[in-house]
Amino acid sequence: MVDFIDGAENVSVHGIFNWILLLAIFSIITVVGNYIGYKHPIADSLVGMAMLSLITLCGVWMERELPFNISSIIYISVIGIVLAFPSMPTSGVLLHYVSQVELLSIVTVFLAYVGIGMGKSWNEFKSLGWRAIIVTVLVIASTYLGSAVVAHIILVMTGVPV
Amino acid sequence: MPGEWIFIPDKDGQIEHIYREKTDKRILKKNPWRDLRLHGTVLVLVVIAELIGTIRIPITKDVAITIMPLIYTIILGLAFYLVKPIKWIHRKQARIAEGAMMLFIGVLIAKLAVSSGQSISLIFEMGPALILQELGHLATILVLPIALLLGFKKEAIGMTNSIGREPNVAVVVDKYGFNSPESRGVFAIFIIGTVIGTIFISFLVTFSLSFIPLHPYAYAMASGVGSASMNAAAIGPTLAAFPGLETQIEAFAGFSNLLSFCVGIYIVIFIALPLTEKIYNWLEPKIGREALVPEKEDE
Numbered sequence: 001m002v003d004f005i006d007g008a009e010n011v012s013v014h015g016i017f018n019w020i021l022l023l024a025i026f027s028i029i030t031v032v033g034n035y036i037g038y039k040h041p042i043a044d045s046l047v048g049m050a051m052l053s054l055i056t057l058c059g060v061w062m063e064r065e066l067p068f069n070i071s072s073i074i075y076i077s078v079i080g081i082v083l084a085f086p087s088m089p090t091s092g093v094l095l096h097y098v099s100q101v102e103l104l105s106i107v108t109v110f111l112a113y114v115g116i117g118m119g120k121s122w123n124e125f126k127s128l129g130w131r132a133i134i135v136t137v138l139v140i141a142s143t144y145l146g147s148a149v150v151a152h153i154i155l156v157m158t159g160v161p162v
Numbered sequence: 163m164p165g166e167w168i169f170i171p172d173k174d175g176q177i178e179h180i181y182r183e184k185t186d187k188r189i190l191k192k193n194p195w196r197d198l199r200l201h202g203t204v205l206v207l208v209v210i211a212e213l214i215g216t217i218r219i220p221i222t223k224d225v226a227i228t229i230m231p232l233i234y235t236i237i238l239g240l241a242f243y244l245v246k247p248i249k250w251i252h253r254k255q256a257r258i259a260e261g262a263m264m265l266f267i268g269v270l271i272a273k274l275a276v277s278s279g280q281s282i283s284l285i286f287e288m289g290p291a292l293i294l295q296e297l298g299h300l301a302t303i304l305v306l307p308i309a310l311l312l313g314f315k316k317e318a319i320g321m322t323n324s325i326g327r328e329p330n331v332a333v334v335v336d337k338y339g340f341n342s343p344e345s346r347g348v349f350a351i352f353i354i355g356t357v358i359g360t361i362f363i364s365f366l367v368t369f370s371l372s373f374i375p376l377h378p379y380a381y382a383m384a385s386g387v388g389s390a391s392m393n394a395a396a397i398g399p400t401l402a403a404f405p406g407l408e409t410q411i412e413a414f415a416g417f418s419n420l421l422s423f424c425v426g427i428y429i430v431i432f433i434a435l436p437l438t439e440k441i442y443n444w445l446e447p448k449i450g451r452e453a454l455v456p457e458k459e460d461e
Contacts, residue, residue: 022262023265025201026262026266027269029204029208030208032209033211036212037231049269052269052273055268055272055275056268056269056272059268059271059272060265072268073268073271073390073423076275078275079275080274080275080276080278080279081275081276081278081279082279083276083279084275084276085279086280091280095276095280098276103274103277103401103408104401106269107232108211108212108230108231108232108235110263110269111232111236112204112239113260113262113266114360114391115207115235115237115238115239115240115241116203116204116240116242116255116259117239117256117257117259118240118260118360119239119242119243119251120253120256120260121353121357122357125353125358128354131314132321132350132351133358134308135318135351136350136354136355136358137358138305138308139302139305139321139322139351140325140359140366141366142305143298143299143301143324144384144396145301145384146298146300146302147296147297147383148295148381148383150295150297151292151376151377151379151380152380154290154291154295155288155291155377155379160288
């Protein structure tokens with residue numbers, strides 16, 4: 001219930017204003033990187049980022065406004081998937097502009113924020129000791145390889161050509 | 163335990179709220195866009211990283227290790243926080259970065275979703291593989307014996323039932339309580355995963371791509387491990403390894419990440435955790451070591 005009270009102020013103009021400005025900053029940095037790394041035209045990729053930001057904004061807003069306990073990640077995925085359906089009238093324009101933004105350009109900027117943010121956990125990290133580090137590394141490797149191997153077996157069994 | 167990163171709402175186990183609360187707290191109270199030092203620094207890091215570009219280190223004639231700009235930005239970002247002479251990136255900036263990151267995940271997810279929507283018929287064709295590979299995440303339980311041999315007790319249950327990202331932490335805390343050994347275990351994995359997970363997985367993917375010949379789609383599906391930053395870091399080398407398949411790889415990676423969020427959490431609750439407990443009870447008397455409190459002992 002505390003969530004509900006917080007939730008009410010989240011959708012104030014103030015909150016949305018902050019989100020929009022943050023997404024604008026993120027878009028500009030991504031477009032600069034996208035231009036340096038992949039030479040995509042700046043104007044087109046800005047429009048592409050604006051579209052992605054708008055989808056994000058809708059998802060984040062719906063998470064807080066709608067009375068379901070669903071993560072914004074799921075709203076955003078569903079909106080993006082539906083708008084890009086080949087039979088949707090939106091898909092042509094959306095694909096044209098969004099394809100101007102390389103996924104890797106977004107990832108590169110995103111991970112810069114991740115890098116700065118994770119510095120905060122450095123002291124806790126150091127106090128955990130090598131045994132826990134070994135277990136973590138093995139856990140990550142087994143998750144990744146486990147699902148890769150299962151997927152590979154099913155793909156081969158169902159005869160999907162490489 | 164230091165309180166900074168403890169944000170899990172443990173009363174009613176509302177898993178998804180972790181992202182929401184964290185983001186809102188940072189974003190509402192601090193006018194985060196105003197911190198131009200942070201965003202300026204990120205811009206500089208990105209420009210440097212893109213100017214260096216991708217480096218390929220050939221190992222043998224056919225095998226090469228690729229180091230991509232995304233690795234430079236994450237390592238430089240961490241270095242900027244840790245290195246003392248850099249005065250303008252502090253704890254405050256790190257917290258803003260962390261909050262902002264939760265919003266920026268959305269843009270990444272939106273891009274993946276557009277690729278998924280575009281290839282929706284392909285996704286339905288590959289449905290069985292996409293869904294069953296979620297069960298592959300159960301492979302973490304294989305690490306349980308090693309954790310026991312290293313001297314962990316009940317912590318091992320929290321450590322090896324899943325990859326230990328936010329939703330998994332919430333599930334374990336909800337089931338065992340905040341101060342239980344199981345929760346201590348999953349917190350340890352969470353923190354270590356936060357610091358080294360993203361860097362580690364990008365190297366893991368690069369090496370796997372070079373040495374294990376699996377289907378490109380299988381690699382794409384596997385990169386949705388249930389953590390946005392690890393997902394991002396895993397897609398990079400995969401895209402570089404299979405030129406021409408970009409849209410399909412993005413589609414599968416995005417969709418499998420979505421599945422990890424919707425389905426993966428139930429696999430943890432209904433299969434992984436009970437199974438880990440069973441194996442623990444059976445295995446612990448056989449190979450368990452003298453109890454130790456690992457967090458304190460191995461300095």
